[in-house]
Amino acid sequence: MTLLAQTGRPFPDWQWLTNPRNVERMREAFAQHVELTVLAVVIGLLIAAPLAVAAVRWRRLYTPLLTFTGVLFTIPSLALFVLLIAFANTGLGRTTSLIGLVIYTLLILFRNTAVGLDGVDAEVRESATAMGYTRRQQLWRIELPIALPVIIAGVRIATVTTIGLVTITALIGQGGLGQLFLVGFQRQHSTPLAVGFALSVLLAVIADVGLVRLQRRLTPWSRAEV
Amino acid sequence: MIEFDAVTKRFDDGTAGVHDLTLSVPRGEVVVLVGPSGCGKTTTMRMVNRMIEPTSGTVRVDGRDVMTVDPADLRRRIGYVIQHIGLFPHRTVAENIATVPGLLGWDKRRIGARVDELLATVGLDAAVRDRYPHQLSGGQRQRAGVARALAADPDIMLMDEPFGAVDPIVRGRLQAEFLRLQQQVCKTIVFVTHDIDEAIRMGDRIAIMSQGGHLEQYATPADVLAAPANEFVVDFLGPERGLKRLALIPVSEAKADPGPVVRPDDDRRRAAEIAEANGTDWVVVVDAGGRLLGWVPVEEVTGRVDDATARPFATLVRATDSLRAALDALVGSHTGVAVRVSDGEYYEGIITRETLTREIM
Numbered sequence: 001m002t003l004l005a006q007t008g009r010p011f012p013d014w015q016w017l018t019n020p021r022n023v024e025r026m027r028e029a030f031a032q033h034v035e036l037t038v039l040a041v042v043i044g045l046l047i048a049a050p051l052a053v054a055a056v057r058w059r060r061l062y063t064p065l066l067t068f069t070g071v072l073f074t075i076p077s078l079a080l081f082v083l084l085i086a087f088a089n090t091g092l093g094r095t096t097s098l099i100g101l102v103i104y105t106l107l108i109l110f111r112n113t114a115v116g117l118d119g120v121d122a123e124v125r126e127s128a129t130a131m132g133y134t135r136r137q138q139l140w141r142i143e144l145p146i147a148l149p150v151i152i153a154g155v156r157i158a159t160v161t162t163i164g165l166v167t168i169t170a171l172i173g174q175g176g177l178g179q180l181f182l183v184g185f186q187r188q189h190s191t192p193l194a195v196g197f198a199l200s201v202l203l204a205v206i207a208d209v210g211l212v213r214l215q216r217r218l219t220p221w222s223r224a225e226v
Numbered sequence: 227m228i229e230f231d232a233v234t235k236r237f238d239d240g241t242a243g244v245h246d247l248t249l250s251v252p253r254g255e256v257v258v259l260v261g262p263s264g265c266g267k268t269t270t271m272r273m274v275n276r277m278i279e280p281t282s283g284t285v286r287v288d289g290r291d292v293m294t295v296d297p298a299d300l301r302r303r304i305g306y307v308i309q310h311i312g313l314f315p316h317r318t319v320a321e322n323i324a325t326v327p328g329l330l331g332w333d334k335r336r337i338g339a340r341v342d343e344l345l346a347t348v349g350l351d352a353a354v355r356d357r358y359p360h361q362l363s364g365g366q367r368q369r370a371g372v373a374r375a376l377a378a379d380p381d382i383m384l385m386d387e388p389f390g391a392v393d394p395i396v397r398g399r400l401q402a403e404f405l406r407l408q409q410q411v412c413k414t415i416v417f418v419t420h421d422i423d424e425a426i427r428m429g430d431r432i433a434i435m436s437q438g439g440h441l442e443q444y445a446t447p448a449d450v451l452a453a454p455a456n457e458f459v460v461d462f463l464g465p466e467r468g469l470k471r472l473a474l475i476p477v478s479e480a481k482a483d484p485g486p487v488v489r490p491d492d493d494r495r496r497a498a499e500i501a502e503a504n505g506t507d508w509v510v511v512v513d514a515g516g517r518l519l520g521w522v523p524v525e526e527v528t529g530r531v532d533d534a535t536a537r538p539f540a541t542l543v544r545a546t547d548s549l550r551a552a553l554d555a556l557v558g559s560h561t562g563v564a565v566r567v568s569d570g571e572y573y574e575g576i577i578t579r580e581t582l583t584r585e586i587m
Contacts, residue, residue, distance in 0.1 A: 121312065121315075123308060123310040123311065124313075124315070125312075127308060127311070127312030127314075128312075128314070130308075130384075131301060131306065131326050131329065132297075132299065132301035132329055137329075142314060142316075146316050148316075221316045221317070221360075222315075222316075
């Protein structure tokens, strides 16, 4: 409210909102936000899922991996990006943002995939082996499909968390909708702030609802279960 | 044909092993591995499809050492049913049944036809075809599990306490159905249970095992009951061995006595003579066509036999009933005998306590 009072601009500022340059900027910011989120979650899953498969097969790996991803998750996000720029020398750019974003998805994706795979009944594994599935077939056709509801639940949390985190990467030159916040703060302008807020909430809701639908479609067998 | 040749299995983790086991399962027979927990019966069964590999010795299936066969190939040719069935929760009943045919690369139409056939074979309604396992009752799951194991028509089936998870009434029914089904399909079956009564009922032969995977006796149920090899087997068979033996013998195998039979038009004197000759104080009344009418105490016959009211026998036995059923009929009857009839209640004779004793002596 203090911000609104100081700006002296109208709210909502229709002139700013309808300016084609700003519309284009919002569109780009939204697209970048989606892109960073999708890439981060997909890359995160590609790293975490094989680690979870390994951890379930070789029990000894489980605790170290959980601890490691857990420690990564506890690093404050701003500190992590600063650290990446300062020491990893990846510069102000998409790579740095993605590295950070991916790191935050790992704990949830690893844990949920592992829990999902662990949730496959011993009898189900035994009968799959006894029917003549090879280990690889058993993983792809039996264990991962059965773990899917739990994995997708993890993807939902990771996605929504990442949508929030992407805004922070505005500070290192990325940020998607976060850039609208930056603009808003720099120019003491509340309209871009409100647009950034509304669009990022909208994106989070769409993503979450979409993933729930995807899960229902992919796992019709789990619907009737509690 | 499955052969165990001096098979030993040792585990480091305390799982029940097997000690120097030699045993062969003839083609088309049900061999029940039975024993207390820790006797290695499940371990023995699992060595057939290489779920467990022997430490030493050889397991042969149809003459081939299983260790020389690719495990996945071997397993696709062997049906497998376990207590908790292990149906795949993410697949419908039809998809579950289609598992092994799918792995073997059958075409869709053939799989579909096979699924329909199997649903009928195991007595599942076609309506459950597209249900998921969690939507089925315990008995339906069990049937679906058996159908899945039979899908690719394997010669060999391994069954580990397949009826352990259902209630006693359903279990009794499933056991009966299993025996009927086995008469049709004639699989070579290795069946694991801890329940000696189930073993006696289901097995063509039973292998009694003790702690540490020692084979104590391997014989037909009748032979095991008649001549237990040692104290362990006697203990494991438990009390009522005589009753268990009687349960295995059909009425048709025992020689029925003709019994004190009279016609309705016989007179008092003749009834008394016949009763005396048989050492009874009652007579069985049979009509001219051979139909059983009942029994009458001699003292109630005043003029002709049919002046007195013939009393029905509470329980009658037929050729396919067991002698145990005959014993039950006998102890529940005033006459102290079980009456054997054929369909249509035609009198065939009586079974006395002496008959039963003779059969198990």
